[in-house]
Amino acid sequence: xxxxxxxxxxxxxxxxxxxxxxxxxxxxxxxxxxxxxxxxxxxxxxxxxxxxxxxxxxxxxxxxxxxxxxxxxxxxxxxxxxxxxxxxxxxxxxxxxxxxxxxxxxxxxxxxxxxxxxxxxxxxxxxxxxxxxxxxxxxxxxxxxxxxxxxxxxxxxxxxxxxxxxxxxxxxxxxxxxxxxxxxxxxxxxxxxxxxxxxxxxxxxxxxxxxxxxxxxxxxxxxxxxxxxxxxxxxxxxxxxxxxxxxxxxxxxxxxxxxxxxxxxxxxxxxxxxxxxxxxxxxxxxxxxxxxxxxxxxxxxxxxxxxxxxxxxxxxxxxxxxxxxxxxxxxxxxxxxxxxxxxxxxxxxxxxxxxxxxxxxxxxxxxxxxxxxxxxxxxxxxxxxxxxxxxxxxxxxxxx
Numbered sequence: 001x002x003x004x005x006x007x008x009x010x011x012x013x014x015x016x017x018x019x020x021x022x023x024x025x026x027x028x029x030x031x032x033x034x035x036x037x038x039x040x041x042x043x044x045x046x047x048x049x050x051x052x053x054x055x056x057x058x059x060x061x062x063x064x065x066x067x068x069x070x071x072x073x074x075x076x077x078x079x080x081x082x083x084x085x086x087x088x089x090x091x092x093x094x095x096x097x098x099x100x101x102x103x104x105x106x107x108x109x110x111x112x113x114x115x116x117x118x119x120x121x122x123x124x125x126x127x128x129x130x131x132x133x134x135x136x137x138x139x140x141x142x143x144x145x146x147x148x149x150x151x152x153x154x155x156x157x158x159x160x161x162x163x164x165x166x167x168x169x170x171x172x173x174x175x176x177x178x179x180x181x182x183x184x185x186x187x188x189x190x191x192x193x194x195x196x197x198x199x200x201x202x203x204x205x206x207x208x209x210x211x212x213x214x215x216x217x218x219x220x221x222x223x224x225x226x227x228x229x230x231x232x233x234x235x236x237x238x239x240x241x242x243x244x245x246x247x248x249x250x251x252x253x254x255x256x257x258x259x260x261x262x263x264x265x266x267x268x269x270x271x272x273x274x275x276x277x278x279x280x281x282x283x284x285x286x287x288x289x290x291x292x293x294x295x296x297x298x299x300x301x302x303x304x305x306x307x308x309x310x311x312x313x314x315x316x317x318x319x320x321x322x323x324x325x326x327x328x329x330x331x332x333x334x335x336x337x338x339x340x341x342x343x344x345x346x347x348x349x350x351x352x353x354x355x356x357x358x359x360x361x362x363x364x365x366x367x368x369x370x371x372x373x374x375x376x377x378x379x380x381x382x383x384x385x386x387x388x389x390x391x392x393x394x395x396x397x398x399x400x
Contacts, residue, residue: 035204040195042206043400045392047127050119051185060111061185065103069186073100077173087165088156091139094190096128104187130394131187134194138201139165145364149284149316150398153201164200168193198397205279205398209313213331216295219307220273224332227272234271234341235334236310237262238383240321240348241278241290251293254345259294261379262343263302270341274298275328277312277321279399289313314399318352319361323369324399326385339373339382346378353381364396365389 041048050056060066076093083089105121136142141156154161172189198204213221229235239262244252255278262274276298278290291313298304310328315321322342329340342352351357353372361368367389373382392400 035207036192036195036199038207038210039198039204040191042210043130043195043392043394043397044127044191046119046123047187047191047394051188051191060107063107065107066186069100069103070184073186073189074173077169081169087162087169088140090165090169091135091193094139094193095132095135096187096190100186101125101128127394128187130397131190131194133395134198134397135190138197138203139193146316149281151284153203153285168196202285203398205314206400208280212311212313216306216309216311217328219305220310221332223272223307224334229272229335229338232269232271234382235329235332235338236273236275236325236340237265237271238275238277238322238325238340238342239294240318240342240344241276241281241294241315242345243278243282243286243288243290245283247283247286250288251290251297255290255294256297258344259297259302261345263298263304265341265343265380266304266308273308273310273332274304275310275312275325275340277315277325279314279316281316291315316399317364318348318357319364319369320396320399322352322383322385323365323389325383326369326387327390329385330387330390336387337384339384341376342381342383343379349375349378349381365393 050060077090080090080093083093101124105124108119108121108124111119133144137144137150138152138154139156141152144150144152172193175189209216239258242252242255242258244250244255259276265271266274276291276294278294280286280289282290291311295309295311298309299306310332312321312324312328315324325340330336334340342349344352353375357372358368368386369389370383370385373384375381394400
């Protein structure tokens with residue numbers, strides 16, 4: 001009987017050893033946070049794609065150069081536990097370094113062009129810039145591109161923030177120790193921490209209306225599928241929002257004026273849709289979304305049918321008003337070369353037609369959202385969308 005007990009004990013230990021050997025480490029909780037994942041997918045779709053691709057994991061992330069980057073980053077984070085100024089220096093240590101850019105960029109250059117999942121050095125540099133930008137603004141407290149509306153809400157000098165960063169840093173080092181010997185993208189924590197800091201600052205703008213085409217825009221999508229586009233001279237009337245700086249005002253007077261102009265064009269049957277465009281931008285951290293308020297105004301005051309209103313609630317600038325309208329026209333199935341009509345006040349019409357606006361598009365979007373055509377009146381300007389400019393822009397994390 002004693003021998004049997006010994007054998008059972010030995011068998012149990014052997015099985016336990018096998019179980020401990022083959023059981024993978026528990027994945028970080030952020031990998032399963034649906035909201036964080038949605039935000040990451042929205043801002044970094046292509047980078048997320050290669051991180052979850054089995055071929056990339058086997059052929060790229062297991063390569064000696066990438067494993068070396070992982071270990072170098074791990075050591076850097078350990079060395080910065082007592083860095084100064086604390087804790088901002090820790091956030092800085094999460095950023096993608098120039099060395100990491102160059103090593104991974106060289107690997108990307110060697111990947112065949114016909115690879116299953118295209119991801120090139122140019123996209124990598126854009127994603128790395130975006131990760132570093134988010135970390136610097138929402139983790140270090142640096143000024144964003146538009147300080148008036150995009151600034152962080154968390155005080156980086158507060159004790160709670162210190163505790164947060166220390167907690168994240170400790171968690172990173174613990175997780176990395178568990179994942180030794182496993183193919184692991186060296187930039188994963190930098191990406192996850194950037195997205196987490198957006199959430200920490202209540203900057204989930206990019207996924208605030210993820211079900212839009214199943215709710216507000218569902219009637220428009222159904223209508224578009226059976227629409228004869230040839231019946232109208234223009235695909236849509238685009239109305240950029242004008243956010244009030246007063247936190248208690250839902251829709252500015254100028255915004256209302258633009259909508260009345262759009263209704264006149266719509267009643268002349270110039271287009272089947274009115275695209276109202278504008279996010280929760282003015283004032284900073286407002287609870288009012290420009291496009292939502294514009295939509296309500298058109299329905300309640302002018303009885304415009306819901307199927308004729310397309311709501312674009314993300315744009316924060318005139319540049320993205322037009323880029324996002326171009327994206328929505330594609331979703332609706334509008335003919336690619338058929339023009340739309342931008343309807344707004346004379347001052348903004350002047351601006352949209354100016355060389356200043358062209359330069360701003362090229363600087364911020366790196367492309368023209370569309371061709372700005374002839375001005376039919378002080379209020380109406382022809383617009384032909386450029387779908388080549390519809391790509392996700394990770395360097396604008398609130399409206400990518």
